[in-house]
Amino acid sequence: MQPDLLERSAESQNLAWLENSSLEMLTRVLIDKVAGETAIVSSFGAESAVLLWLVVQIDKDAPVLFIDTQMMFQETLDYQRELSDHLGLRNVRVISADATEIRRNDVFGRLHLKDTDACCHLRKVVPLETALEGYEAWVTGRKRHQSASRADIRPFEVDEASGKTKINPLLHWDRADIEACFAAHDLPRHPLVADGFTSIGCAPCTAKPIAGADPRSGRWAGQDKTECGIHVVGGRIERVAS
Numbered sequence: 001m002q003p004d005l006l007e008r009s010a011e012s013q014n015l016a017w018l019e020n021s022s023l024e025m026l027t028r029v030l031i032d033k034v035a036g037e038t039a040i041v042s043s044f045g046a047e048s049a050v051l052l053w054l055v056v057q058i059d060k061d062a063p064v065l066f067i068d069t070q071m072m073f074q075e076t077l078d079y080q081r082e083l084s085d086h087l088g089l090r091n092v093r094v095i096s097a098d099a100t101e102i103r104r105n106d107v108f109g110r111l112h113l114k115d116t117d118a119c120c121h122l123r124k125v126v127p128l129e130t131a132l133e134g135y136e137a138w139v140t141g142r143k144r145h146q147s148a149s150r151a152d153i154r155p156f157e158v159d160e161a162s163g164k165t166k167i168n169p170l171l172h173w174d175r176a177d178i179e180a181c182f183a184a185h186d187l188p189r190h191p192l193v194a195d196g197f198t199s200i201g202c203a204p205c206t207a208k209p210i211a212g213a214d215p216r217s218g219r220w221a222g223q224d225k226t227e228c229g230i231h232v233v234g235g236r237i238e239r240v241a242s
Helices: 003-030 048-058 074-087 099-106 116-131 175-185 191-195
Strands: 038-041 064-067 092-095 137-139 156-158 165-167
Touching: 003 048, 003 137, 003 175, 038 048, 048 074, 048 175, 064 116, 074 092, 074 191, 092 116, 099 116
Parallel strands: 038 064, 038 137, 064 092, 137 165
Antiparallel strands: 156 165
8 A cells, every 4th residue: 555545544543543432432421421410611612623523423412511701702603603503513502601790890891901810710710610500520622732731631530620520532632633523524613713723712812823832822822821710720720830
């Protein structure tokens, strides 16, 4: 067999292995409920279609939680609807911070300019904590390749803040694997990917990645902050090592 054919065959087998491994984990989680009642948490960002495609192979009615911080790119809001329709997701729940709390703590929408941690806590962490009441576990799309702070994540973890099980079925996927899955299944892409964005959160705190840095380097660029506060280690929001 020609070298290029061998390479394509190996890539195809690698993708099949990854998909089957992730599907097996998700089946145990969503059908067998090995971790109890479980929700999917999705940002509907640059790579989100892969996890959601896997989910619909198992259960189109699985609860999918999307946090609309009310500071999202319009492209993300449009993509959430487009991707949900494309995949046939039947149980997407759009959640947001309580309007009274927004008026009390960030009436002018400028909290992120002075305290990004407080803004993330108000608009993402608290709404998610509320939405996860009644669930014992939640599925994330985190991958080890995304940043140094995610390099050691495990398939099943205990979330320090909530005490719930956090499940990472894509931890072994790298960027090439993600791209292969998009191509193999003709998955629609987030519109901002074409503009060079590789990790997409709230509009005021998202930029294109820094050249030569990890895919999440455009998030809170110029700060030591690497996570919104949903993922906590040692009781603290994960940050870049000094």
